[in-house]
Amino acid sequence: xxxxxxxxxxxxxxxxxxxxxxxxxxxxxxxxxxxxxxxxxxxxxxxxxxxxxxxxxxxxxxxxxxxxxxxxxxxxxxxxxxxxxxxxxxxxxxxxxxxxxxxxxxxxxxxxxxxxxxxxxxxxxxxxxxxxxxxxxxxxxxxxxxxxxxxxxxxxxxxxxxxxxxxxxxxxxxxxxxxxxxxxxxxxxxxxxxxxxxxxxxxxxxxxxxxxxxxxxxxxxxxxxxxxxxxxxxxxxxxxxxxxxxxxxxxxxxxx
Amino acid sequence: xxxxxxxxxxxxxxxxxxxxxxxxxxxxxxxxxxxxxxxxxxxxxxxxxxxxxxxxxxxxxxxxxxxxxxxxxxxxxxxxxxxxxxxxxxxxxxxxxxxxxxxxxxxxxxxxxxxxxxxxxxxxxxxxxxxxxxxxxxxxxxxxxxxxxxxxxxxxxxxxxxxxxxxxxxxxxxxxxxxxxxxxxxxxxxxxxxxxxxxxxxxxxxxxxxxxxxxxxxxxxxxxxxxxxxxxxxxxxxxxxxxxxxxxxxxxxxxxxxxxxxxxxxxxxxxxxxxxxxxxxxxxxxxxxxxxxxxxxxxxxxxxxxxxxxxxxxxxxxxxxxxxxxxxxxxxxxxxxxxxxxxxxxxxxxxxxxxxxx
Ligand SMILES: Nc1ncnc2c1ncn2[C@@H]1O[C@H](COP(=O)(O)OP(=O)(O)OP(=O)(O)O)[C@@H](O)[C@H]1O
Ligand SMILES: [Mg+2]
Numbered sequence: 001x002x003x004x005x006x007x008x009x010x011x012x013x014x015x016x017x018x019x020x021x022x023x024x025x026x027x028x029x030x031x032x033x034x035x036x037x038x039x040x041x042x043x044x045x046x047x048x049x050x051x052x053x054x055x056x057x058x059x060x061x062x063x064x065x066x067x068x069x070x071x072x073x074x075x076x077x078x079x080x081x082x083x084x085x086x087x088x089x090x091x092x093x094x095x096x097x098x099x100x101x102x103x104x105x106x107x108x109x110x111x112x113x114x115x116x117x118x119x120x121x122x123x124x125x126x127x128x129x130x131x132x133x134x135x136x137x138x139x140x141x142x143x144x145x146x147x148x149x150x151x152x153x154x155x156x157x158x159x160x161x162x163x164x165x166x167x168x169x170x171x172x173x174x175x176x177x178x179x180x181x182x183x184x185x186x187x188x189x190x191x192x193x194x195x196x197x198x199x200x201x202x203x204x205x206x207x208x209x210x211x212x213x214x215x216x217x218x219x220x221x222x223x224x225x226x227x228x229x230x231x232x233x234x235x236x237x238x239x240x241x242x243x244x245x246x247x248x249x250x251x252x253x254x255x256x
Numbered sequence: 257x258x259x260x261x262x263x264x265x266x267x268x269x270x271x272x273x274x275x276x277x278x279x280x281x282x283x284x285x286x287x288x289x290x291x292x293x294x295x296x297x298x299x300x301x302x303x304x305x306x307x308x309x310x311x312x313x314x315x316x317x318x319x320x321x322x323x324x325x326x327x328x329x330x331x332x333x334x335x336x337x338x339x340x341x342x343x344x345x346x347x348x349x350x351x352x353x354x355x356x357x358x359x360x361x362x363x364x365x366x367x368x369x370x371x372x373x374x375x376x377x378x379x380x381x382x383x384x385x386x387x388x389x390x391x392x393x394x395x396x397x398x399x400x401x402x403x404x405x406x407x408x409x410x411x412x413x414x415x416x417x418x419x420x421x422x423x424x425x426x427x428x429x430x431x432x433x434x435x436x437x438x439x440x441x442x443x444x445x446x447x448x449x450x451x452x453x454x455x456x457x458x459x460x461x462x463x464x465x466x467x468x469x470x471x472x473x474x475x476x477x478x479x480x481x482x483x484x485x486x487x488x489x490x491x492x493x494x495x496x497x498x499x500x501x502x503x504x505x506x507x508x509x510x511x512x513x514x515x516x517x518x519x520x521x522x523x524x525x526x527x528x529x530x531x532x533x534x535x536x537x538x539x540x541x542x543x544x545x546x547x548x549x550x551x552x553x554x555x556x557x558x559x560x561x562x563x564x565x566x567x568x569x570x571x572x573x574x575x576x577x578x579x580x581x582x583x584x585x586x587x588x589x590x591x592x593x594x595x596x597x598x599x600x601x602x603x604x605x606x607x608x609x610x611x612x613x614x
Binding site for chain 1: 269441464
């Protein structure tokens with residue numbers, strides 16, 4: 001495999017919380033253009049892996065390479081500017097703001113004009129805001145959020161909030177999108193929509209997707225490749241069927 | 257009923273979107289401009305003071321309402337603005353230059369206070385800002401060469417191109433001008449990228465980081481901006497008081513500002529103004545009320561503070577969105593009459609209560 005086939009690489013990464021090793025000696029690669037699913041029992045370290053990539057936590061050891069650049073020591077706010085977007089397991093939206101403002105915040109990395117332009121609301125700034133708005137409207141249309149455009153996030157049903165969070169991540173036009181349990185709390189119909197969207201995100205928008213997910217039906221439907229984690233390391237990887245049939249994986253889920 | 261039909265995005269951006277908005281705000285502007293022509297000098301002076309508090313309240317709203325950082329020490333920025341302005345004018349700096357400079361000096365102090373906000377929040381931040389205010393009060397008392405210490409310092413009459421702006425009727429217009437300017441600048445800022453970044457930091461730091469917002473820098477900037485605007489209010493306040501002493505800028509003023517922001521409605525400039533109007537008129541209302549009360553009650557000391565506390569408690573209990581929330585409901589009632597349903601806002605509340613399951 002050549003370097004060009006690797007978008008993101010974790011190289012012998014470890015993360016310790018005091019004495020507890022949430023991640024130990026984890027190595028994995030993300031290839032451009034794929035939908036990669038990460039599965040594993042509770043506490044396997046899936047969210048911790050994502051938090052390492054997005055610099056919420058400092059890795060105790062190891063390298064994290066994005067497009068060949070080591071990002072393991074970058075400031076946390078730089079990550080989005082590289083083209084890495086994410087959602088959160090427990091939904092982190094801007095609750096008091098409207099759906100529109102949440103999505104516009106997704107555009108933050110593309111800039112919003114100098115401060116004095118914002119104070120004076122110059123015509124150049126209005127044009128820039130219109131351009132952001134246009135992109136946001138594309139995402140609203142894509143995710144069928146138009147009914148909620150001006151609603152305050154705090155008043156929205158759970159399923160809609162999850163989609164708004166996905167939309168906000170898409171508004172930042174990332175190269176790779178991490179989804180932390182996108183289907184948890186969704187009803188079967190919403191989950192089916194999600195499967196189509198993830199497929200479109202990869203095929204139409206050209207965004208690589210890494211999805212942490214427990215719902216094996218969804219994983220089987222959309223993932224090109226599956227990695228199973230347990231106790232902070234990779235247990236098995238391959239197609240959904242291969243991983244599910246792997247004896248170590250079965251053992252990990254049965255808790256033996 | 258009224259629906260928003262926008263054929264271009266920029267129509268949706270406008271501050272005043274409907275003809276009724278233009279009429280309402282136009283009338284308000286006319287009334288504000290005309291007040292000195294018929295009101296008594298005392299009333300004009302008091303209203304000028306209300307406008308000054310509106311500016312200070314908007315300053316704190318930027319920090320607490322939009323960025324979610326508490327401050328129990330904002331009176332110190334009022335004081336810094338007031339003393340800086342009075343001192344600069346005493347050195348011969350012209351009024352029109354001294355005002356913005358005083359704002360900048362207060363902003364610089366705000367940036368310094370903002371640095372601990374990176375590490376602490378909530379109650380701890382409240383304590384840090386409170387401590388800062390106490391230190392500032394002490395410094396003002398000690399630094400006799402500049403501030404006149406506890407003896408105080410006289411503020412020179414404001415002049416613009418040779419004309420005196422000192423008379424209450426004229427100074428009222430100065431206050432109105434500054435308040436309108438600050439309102440417009442902040443309204444523009446808060447609906448643009450910087451305002452969105454502020455609310456982002458307030459509502460979820462984790463998400464703000466993940467979108468590339470420099471959370472720490474935003475907090476410091478918010479402190480600087482907030483302190484700068486509050487300092488501007490302080491510069492105006494210097495002229496309103498005429499003679500500066502440290503006891504004009506105590507914890508009570510800081511608490512009043514917090515009351516304005518909370519009662520007005522967190523996260524709204526309209527709320528900041530409504531809150532400032534209510535809180536600054538409260539003492540007058542209480543003294544008017546005293547005449548009606550039985551003498552044994554009216555003679556109790558601390559009646560003003562009691563009423564202020566009562567109003568705050570009632571708002572927190574029954575109208576957490578503040579005066580601004582009440583205003584929005586009233587407006588919807590008028591617009592949709594007779595279709596308004598009492599529960600229009602209730603569903604949202606129910607969701608908010610169950611929102612987080614972690
Ligand atoms: N901030 C933290 N401080 C201390 N320990 C932590 C922290 N975050 C995670 N852990 C621990 O690290 C381990 C891995 O947690 P992680 O959240 O990554 O699991 P997960 O695979 O995402 O599980 P789930 O499927 O439940 O979301 C757990 O034992 C957890 O208790
Ligand atoms: Mg997790």
